[in-house]
Amino acid sequence: MSKLTASLEEAIIASGLKDGMCISFHHHLRNGDYVLNKVMDAIAKLGIGTLTINASSIFDSHAPLLTHIKNGVVTGLETNYMGPLVGKAVSEGILQQPVLFRTHGGRPSDIETGKSPIDVAFIAAPTADNQGNCTGQFGKSACGSLGYAFPDAMYAKQVVVITDNLVEYPLADYSISEVYVDQVVVVDAIGDPQGIVSGTTRMTRDPIALRIADLTATVISASGLLKAGFSFQTGAGGAPLAVGQRVQELMLQKGIKGSFALGGTTGYLVNMLDAGCFESILDVQCFDLKAVESLRRNPRHVEISASHYASPLAKSCVADNLDVVVLGATQIDVNFNVNVHTDSNGHIIGGSGGHSDVAAGAKLALVIAPLNRARLSIVVDQVLTTSTPGSTVDALVTQYGVAVNPRREDLQRTLGASGLPLVAIEKLRAMAEEINGVPQKPTPKDRVVGNVMYRDGTIIDEILQI
C-alpha cells in the first residue's frame, strides 16, 4: 500500500514521463532548493528530453538547468520569476522557445482550467509520510507554507513527493493530502537550509531607503485606509521592510487593529501579528525562519494556496480583498507601467511573481524605489518590459517625492491635503535624467526570448534577445 519508490530514477520511470511532456516544480525552497536539479539530473540520465518545465520560480541555484537546456533535455520554460543567472542565459538566447512568464495568480488558474497541463509534478516536501501527506512546516528543510505547490498537486496527472523527512503515516498536520500523490521518494536532503530561508530578514540602514519608507508610511496613513480592518502586504527587501516597521509604529501609536497581513511572510510581519496589529497572516510563502516558526505555532498564521492568494479565476482571492500593497520596481515609466522582469540592459533578472496580481487587487498599490540605482534612472520614458500595467498602479514613492497616477485624482487630492511632497512623474524622470543622463537603451535583436503573460492570460509584452 505504500507509495515509497526507491529512487528518483524509478519514480520518474513509474510516472510514465516521456519526451515532450511538461513537468513542474514549486519554489518554496528558494535559493536552497536541491530538488529541481536532482530531478533534472535523473531525467537526463534516463535519456528523456524535449521537456517543458513549469516552475513557480527559477533561482540562481538552478543554474545547472542551463546544461540540460544546452543538451536538449529541456526545451521549454514557464515560470513566474527567473533569477539573473538563468535569466542572463535565456536573454542571450539559450532556449529554443521563448520562456513564458506568468503571475503567481495566473499560474494556478491556467493549471486549474487545463490551459497549462502538467504531466508530472515534483513536490519538494520538508516532511511527508509514505502515502504522500506532506507539509513544509517541519523537518530540517522546513520552509513553511507550500502554497504554490497546491495546483501542481491537485491537477498534475502524476504527482511525486520528494522528502528528506519521512514520518509515520498518517502525517496528521498535513498541508497537501495523500489523495493527490502517486509516489514518495526519500532523499538525503531536499535543500540547503541556509538558502531555503534566511535566518532573519534584515532591516535596512540606508538613509535613502529609510526616507522612502517614511514617505510611504505617510502616504498609507494619509490615504485613509490605515484604520480598523486595515490589510497589508509588503515585500522582503530593505525599504519594504522599513515601511512595515513605520506602519507598525503608526498602528500601535493610534491603537489601530488591522484585519490581515498577506505574505510572502517575514519575521517583521510576524512581529506585527504578535503585537496585535493584525488578526491573522495569510501565507503563501515564508521568507525567513521566524515566519516558518509562526506558521507552525500560531493558529492565526495560516497557509493559503496560490489560488487563494491571487487567482483571477477563483470565485474570490485574498489579493482582491487587500487594502494596501507596497511593491518594488526595476523600472517604472511615466505611464506608471512597472518592469520587474528585466534590468536596464534588457537582461532577465526577475518576473512578476505576485506583483501584478496584488497591484490589480489592492485598493492602494504603491511602487517604491530610489530614483536611481547604480547610476541608472528607475523612472524612464518607457519601461523595457511591462510586467505590471500602469492602470493598476496608484502611486510611485521615491526619496524626492510621491508621484500619483493621474487616474487617481481622488488620491492626488487626499495626499496633497496632507502636505505630502507630490510631484509629477515626468518631473521625477527629468530629475533622474539630470542626474544620470538620458539612459541608453539596449539594442536587442529581433528574436523573442520571453513572453509576459498577464494574470488574465493575455500576452502584455515580449522580451527580446540581447
Add this chain to the structure above:
Amino acid sequence: MSKLTASLEEAIIASGLKDGMCISFHHHLRNGDYVLNKVMDAIAKLGIGTLTINASSIFDSHAPLLTHIKNGVVTGLETNYMGPLVGKAVSEGILQQPVLFRTHGGRPSDIETGKSPIDVAFIAAPTADNQGNCTGQFGKSACGSLGYAFPDAMYAKQVVVITDNLVEYPLADYSISEVYVDQVVVVDAIGDPQGIVSGTTRMTRDPIALRIADLTATVISASGLLKAGFSFQTGAGGAPLAVGQRVQELMLQKGIKGSFALGGTTGYLVNMLDAGCFESILDVQCFDLKAVESLRRNPRHVEISASHYASPLAKSCVADNLDVVVLGATQIDVNFNVNVHTDSNGHIIGGSGGHSDVAAGAKLALVIAPLNRARLSIVVDQVLTTSTPGSTVDALVTQYGVAVNPRREDLQRTLGASGLPLVAIEKLRAMAEEINGVPQKPTPKDRVVGNVMYRDGTIIDEILQI
C-alpha cells in the same frame, strides 16, 4: 466585493437554478439541520421543480421533503443514508425515480469525475465570512468537521454558503476556502444545536451489548493487529462505543501506542487520543460536542475531506490504510453480506454511509450485532438488501460467539488458537431461527424504489417497493 446575498430566495435566483437541475447538501448538522428544509421551501416558493437532490445523508428532520416530493419540486434523490421517516415514504413509492444510494467514498469520487454533476451546492456553515471562507468549528451551531461538504464546494457549478455566524473577513481558520464560493447568505439559525450533536454520546449498560463488546475487543487483540501503530474506527452506537472502551483498556494495560483513529468521532475516541492511545484522529464527521471541542483545540485532531476519508478514486485514502473497523448491521447473511439499508420489513431505514468503504479498506472488518433485535433474527439466509458485500467482511461477533468468514482461514486459525468461541455463521442463523422462528420475508412489489451503488460505481442491489 462581498458575496453576501440578502435572502435564500435571492441567492437561489442568482445561482441560476432551473427546473431539472441537481442541488446538493451535506449532513454535518445531522438531525438538527434546518438548511435543507429552508432552501427547499424557498425553491418551492420560487416555483422551481423536477429537481434532483444529492445529499450526503437525509435525516428524519428532513421529513418536510416529502411534501416537496409530492408536489414535484423534487423528483430525484441521491444519498448515502436515509433515516426511517423519509425512508418509509420512499419505500412505499412516493418518489417517481428510484433513490440512488452511494457510499461516503463513492459520492466524492462520482462528483470529482463528473459522473454526478452538481449545479448548485448549498453548504450549511456554522461560521463564515462575507467571501465564503467557512468552518464547522465555531459558532452556536458548531458541528466540527465539514469533511463531506468538500467535494460539493470544490466541484459544484455554483456554491451558496449559508451561515448563522458571520465573522469579519478573512476567517483565517477556514476549512472550506472562498475560492470555491459564489454567495453567502446569513440566516437566523442553520440548525438546532440539540440535534446537530448530542451533548455526549452515552455508553451502553445493556449486558448483551457489553458481552459483544468484550468478545470483539478479544478478537481485535487476538488478531495480532493490536500493537504499536494500531489504527481503528468504531461507530457511535452503544456496543461499538463499548468496544472502544475495552480496546482503550487493553492498549493502556499493554502500553500500546496506536497510530490513528478514524472518525465519525465521539468523545470516547477523543478520550483515547487524550490518553495517548493514538497519535491522531482523522475526522470526517463529529458525533458529539466533545469531538467538536477536540477538533478545535487539538492540532492532532484534524479534519479530512470525504475523498481523503474513503474515495476509491483518490490516489490513496485513509480507509484503505485502516487496521480495524467495527461495523453494525440490520441483517447479515450466511455469506457475510450485510444489510444496513432496510429493516426486516424491507423499509429503508439507513444506508451505507462509509460502511462498505471501510469494510473494503480495513485489514479487519468486524460486524457486531446481537443475534436478535425485537424478536427478529439478525443472521439470515439472505439479506433483503446487500449494502456491503460479504467478500469484504472478516467476521461477525454476536453474544453467542464469533463467526469468521471462511475466506479468512488465517483469521479462523488465529482466533481459534486464542480460545475464542468460534461458531459457523450457519449455526448462528439456526440458533436465531430456533429462538425467533424462520423470519417472514416481506412481499415487495415489482417496482424498484432504490438502487444501491457500491463504491466502485456498480449497482450491487435494488430495493423494491413495499
